[in-house]
Amino acid sequence: MNSAQQTQRPTSAELDAADPLAGQREAFYSPAEGQLTAYLDGNSLGRPLKATSAKLASFVEDAWGSRLIRGWDEQWMDEPTTVGDRIGAVTLGAAAGQVTVGDSTSVMLYKLIRAAVDAQPGRDEIVVDRDNFPTDRFIIEGIAAEKGATIKWVASNPASGVRTTDLEGLLSERTAVVVLSHVAYRSGFLADAAAITARVKESGALMLWDVCHSVGSVPLELDAWGVDLAVGCTYKYLNGGPGSPAFAYVNASQQDRLQQPIWGWMGADNPFGMTESYTPATGIRSFITGTPPVLAMQPLKDMVELIASVGMDAVREKSIKLTDYAAALAEDMLVPLGAEIVSPRNTAERGSHITVDHPLFGDVTRTLWDRGIIPDFRPPHGLRIGLSPLSTSYAEVELGVTAIRDALAELL
Numbered sequence: 001m002n003s004a005q006q007t008q009r010p011t012s013a014e015l016d017a018a019d020p021l022a023g024q025r026e027a028f029y030s031p032a033e034g035q036l037t038a039y040l041d042g043n044s045l046g047r048p049l050k051a052t053s054a055k056l057a058s059f060v061e062d063a064w065g066s067r068l069i070r071g072w073d074e075q076w077m078d079e080p081t082t083v084g085d086r087i088g089a090v091t092l093g094a095a096a097g098q099v100t101v102g103d104s105t106s107v108m109l110y111k112l113i114r115a116a117v118d119a120q121p122g123r124d125e126i127v128v129d130r131d132n133f134p135t136d137r138f139i140i141e142g143i144a145a146e147k148g149a150t151i152k153w154v155a156s157n158p159a160s161g162v163r164t165t166d167l168e169g170l171l172s173e174r175t176a177v178v179v180l181s182h183v184a185y186r187s188g189f190l191a192d193a194a195a196i197t198a199r200v201k202e203s204g205a206l207m208l209w210d211v212c213h214s215v216g217s218v219p220l221e222l223d224a225w226g227v228d229l230a231v232g233c234t235y236k237y238l239n240g241g242p243g244s245p246a247f248a249y250v251n252a253s254q255q256d257r258l259q260q261p262i263w264g265w266m267g268a269d270n271p272f273g274m275t276e277s278y279t280p281a282t283g284i285r286s287f288i289t290g291t292p293p294v295l296a297m298q299p300l301k302d303m304v305e306l307i308a309s310v311g312m313d314a315v316r317e318k319s320i321k322l323t324d325y326a327a328a329l330a331e332d333m334l335v336p337l338g339a340e341i342v343s344p345r346n347t348a349e350r351g352s353h354i355t356v357d358h359p360l361f362g363d364v365t366r367t368l369w370d371r372g373i374i375p376d377f378r379p380p381h382g383l384r385i386g387l388s389p390l391s392t393s394y395a396e397v398e399l400g401v402t403a404i405r406d407a408l409a410e411l412l
């Protein structure tokens, strides 16, 4: 970018002043003055809402402390699906009765992928990309070993992600399920979920989207896209807190056809019947296994309502502006020092983070964390700048990228 263009670009102060969502930042807890200067890792762990402390205290005192065991009958038994329906309506484009909250993302992936393979005898291949998040690949390796299934690896460009054409030659009458990330954890590539889902379903296989990096930052239309299965986590852009539970989406058309493999009493049709053997519940409840993590589900509820009040389209619009701004700053300040932007330039193909590579970024990240500037690092060389649309300001992005440049320059 030449200096004429630089002077045309609005300053971070101007961008913040013109940002219709700027006021939403007030809803988030931030540490005392001077402790933290730029948080660029909300894609790994969202900040808490200010409301969360009071929410948890009141849950302890009013719900748990006062209602005690009665709470299960009064409310908690239904929380996995009532909270699931709300996540579905606000962020997933999912009609009620198709989302349940519980377990970890890894366990939910296991349950749904195993169910997809079990339901289709004769289809013994699982398609997944080599750059997918480790847990997705590991879970599939385990299922392949357990079931004698074959993994068909998609080779895609690591600086972008999986496109429909990358699947050609891999889909056949032997494909059971295709597992892809909607937004790639490393590059931030946003896949064309509608087109890929249509292509996969044409082959007769089931489509499972991992939406960990898109839920709460990119609008989803799981019902309209004809998606069969999806799994996501709630501690990233849904700000549920460390270890908050995952959610699973099972399209209504697949719920009777699929049986998940971890049979527990809470997914049985009569949990308190203490029956001799397992009969699954009907509908989405059959995807539950054990006692739901009710306590850990409380904080995310407020975030889902905050997103509902703003709307996913407005969230996406700010996300695009933040990533554009971060990419422009990286172009100006980091590329001249030998760094490379390894995220898509086209905003239509980008989620809510960008990744910049440099061989020294491991050391740079350690230095920055000590200085209160928090991006994250993904080996071998990737520094990720995550932009949470409702809690990140343009000033924070500028401060962060400037600090990355200074720390890198010190090491060169």
Ligand SMILES: *Cc1c(COP(=O)(O)O)cnc(C)c1O
Pocket: 104, 105, 106, 107, 133, 135, 136, 181, 185, 210, 212, 213, 233, 246
């Ligand atoms: C964060 C993330 C996970 C996390 O899995 P857990 O079981 O919650 O640890 C899985 N897949 C993707 C794509 C992720 O980004």
